[in-house]
Amino acid sequence: MCGVFGMIAHEPVNQMLYDGLQMLQHRGQDAAGIVTTQGNRFHMHKGKGMVREVFRTRNMRELHGNAGIAHVRYPTAGNAGSSAEAQPFYVSSPFGIVLAHNGNLTNTAELYQEVYAQYLRHVNTQSDSEVLLNVFAHELRVAVSGSPTPLNLSVDDIFQAVSQVQAKVRGAYAIVALIAGYGLVAFRDPNGIRPLVLGKRVENDGKTSYAVSSENIAFSSLDFKLERDVGAGEAIFITLDGQLFSKQCTKKHQLSPCLFEYVYFARPDSVIDGVSVYQARADMGITLAKKVKREIDVNEIDVVMPIPDTSRPSAMELARYLGKPYREGLIKNRYIGRTFIMPGQATRKKSVRQKLNPIPSEFAGKNVLLVDDSIVRGTTSREIVDMVRASGAKKVFFASAAPEVRFPNVYGIDMPTREELIAHQRSAVEIAHEINADVCVFQDLHDLEQAIRHLNPEIDGFDSSCFSGCYVTGDVNEAYLNELSASKHSPKQNLPMPTLIDYSVSVEDDDN
Template sequence: MCGIIGVVATSPVNQLLYDGLMVLQHRGQDAAGIATAEGNTFHMHKGPGLVRDVFRTRNMRALPGNWGIGHCRYPTAGSAWNYAEAQPFYVNSPFGIMLAHNGNLTNAPMLKEQMFVQDRRHVNTNSDSEVLLNVLAHELAAAAPGIRLDAAAVFKAVEGVHRRVKGAYAVVAMIAGVGLVAFRDPYGIRPLVLGRNESEGGTEWMVASESVAMDTQGFEVVGDVAPGEAVFIDLERNLSRAPCSLQVTPAPCIFEYVYLARPDSVLDGISVYETRLNMGEKLAAKVRQTIDPAEIDVVIPIPDSSRPSAMQLAEALGIPYREGFVKNRYIGRTFIMPGQATRKKSVRQKLNTVAQEFKGKRVMLVDDSIVRGTTSREIVEMARAAGALKVYFASASPPVRFPNVYGIDMPTRGELIATGRTDAEIAQVIGADALVYQDLEAMKESVTQCNPAITRFDASCFDGIYVTGDIDAAYLDGVEQNRGKHDSKKTSEDDSNESQQVELTVVATASDL
């Protein structure tokens, strides 16, 4: 997952983009970048690290212009430690394009070869986002009737992208002197929300990965960019939108609702918070089938994303809900930290127990999911060390048994604790007295209750069914091999790229002709 944002406004957008990325920071902590446009000139600054660390006052001053895009990166393709893969990406032909992408292309290697052999385009990094940028650039060149672009040509180009590209992609892109385009893959795997603000100077537009980026900045949520749809906003802030794929099958990633998205976001008309309450209600029913509620003294969430589910589970079972862990908010999300050693080290730095909530009690811990099991095992150990008599563990989602290839870093089957193990065996590995998993259909119902129009999801990490239909064992083997190569580079690249940042100012003159 990554966080993306695009704004077309009546005044400078650098602060809007920065503030938007700050509230999307949970979607990626590896790198951040902002690109703005002033006339036909692009300005960009990007680098590794958190948004607050990448951008200083001098960087913000160097980002003038009333429209722009931003990105916070969570690495899923290429190398997690290669600063050159920070976004946005830029290509000068045709017209001049800046692009930011959330998701993961499943046919990127084939497209990269096509770019070179057929389109005579060079892709400079291992990033699938740069491949996507070059595909869009080629399709824009083919769709343009001359040296000018209009909405119809932009939509035709996006149609071409949909025909060639497979996988998950939510995109915001700037075309120099033309406007901003945002689009989403035909399955709508990754989210993209559209918002509007009526200012003194006129209507302003924002597109972002989550609605929270609009809520916090006074923009009204208009709705979602639909699967297969493209939205185009010209420099006079006129908005056009059109379906650009004939084969649309909405199937948003269900893990967005389980863990990835902020609880105060609404994606595809579905409240993330409400879905997590529903998951807690259904998980309580599953707990009753496995453990006598009278054997549980207290329900404690593992902060933060499991809180709504834990609260609802406790209420449904009639068991006290307590906060037993205090979180250090200056430590990043362990799930998206590159490198298993870093994750293991960070768990005890991130969480500390409130001892009186554990001592002498039979505790049920509730988490949103169990992926590798590293964090779960550490937390169970912490609960016992704090004096818990028994430690039960409940997951608001089913066992994660398969890798996700659409933008979540779960590529190696051997890393997933549920692969090849029964629930009882998993409980033994993490040290719990008993383990309860949510049922897959119950989890899906928890989301569908909030929007009955959404009936299909990408739940591939739970059921192994990949909605794009192009994933087989050979593909997964290749992903795992590439991951091993990238992990072996970690130490040297992490050291050499720690302070690297990129600034760019470029004049795109094609639209002046």
């Protein structure tokens, strides 16, 4: 999971890209990057860290131009420790192209071999995003190869290249890219797993500026209005002077957004594929309350409390439905990063006590129902339950707005191995024991899907792979998961790549 943002405007876009990227910071805290274009020239700055850490005033001054793309990175594939893997990525042939990617590919190794051996193109990192960029660049070359003017790229050439990319690339991807001298390209995988939305703003002179983003919340502070979602399998091209073209680039497409976007990743004030994330989470609380009522004696519950922040809408509606007091007993330190996003179990465990602080008076002598958005590895949940018990709670019930996460996610979420998942081969009773809770109640998958589909009946299906084990791309099997698990625990089993040069981007620590 990452955040992508792109813009074509009639004024310098550097500050707007920065502001939009900050609104997407929750989607990735590992690295950030911005590229702008002026004429046929790109201006790039990227590095490791959060947006405010990567960019200084001097960096912003060098980002010239009225068009650009931006990215915040959450590491799911490749070397998370290398700033060379910060996005966007750049290639110079056949046209200057920069690309930013949200998602994860499932046939990266196969594509790499094709890029390296057949296309004779060099990939400098372990990132699947750079592989995808080189596939796109190759298909652009093929698209113009039969043209009498091969250096002139048409809109049809661009859509043809996207169509070929979608035919070859498997997995989840929401893409924004700039082609030097031409404009901005945005497209989404045929299943629409990762979100991508289009916004626009009509200027005082009647001209129209466009923006594309992972979430529409990036638009609000810039006075852009949400126009619509980019469709599954659809491509959009916006010229540098603000003309917009769109095309459905694949015959086989269905809208199957990732359920985890609604459960956890997206901000509650976002609207994804026609669904208000806040309303979806509130409705999850009602369906979860019905199951809690079936599995726990409600008379035993004294108070309902959320584990901030994502679960708050669900917890409030659950408490209302059960007729129980809703209280805030855990206070979040907002200057600590999201523990689920932090790579490394030790880092996650250490940060829980820094991130949340209990109010003992809210727990003393009470039976508490804690509500969280999900339980993934269980590390955070166990730490929280122990804190609540140490604060004087008599009983601790734990309710999850999501079903049990039993299977790896291969589409851009950092839960790639079954061994890391607390629900893998465990029942709800066994999970409760593992996290030291008295009872654990999980949302039913059918109820979760219905709560979201009720808000937009036009959604064809969902990527529910981490709950159900059903992978919508159809290419993930037991052998694939075993290989993924082996590579996760054996860093040497990466792509068979040539010696790499680390073109790291340094970030100096000053405010000028």
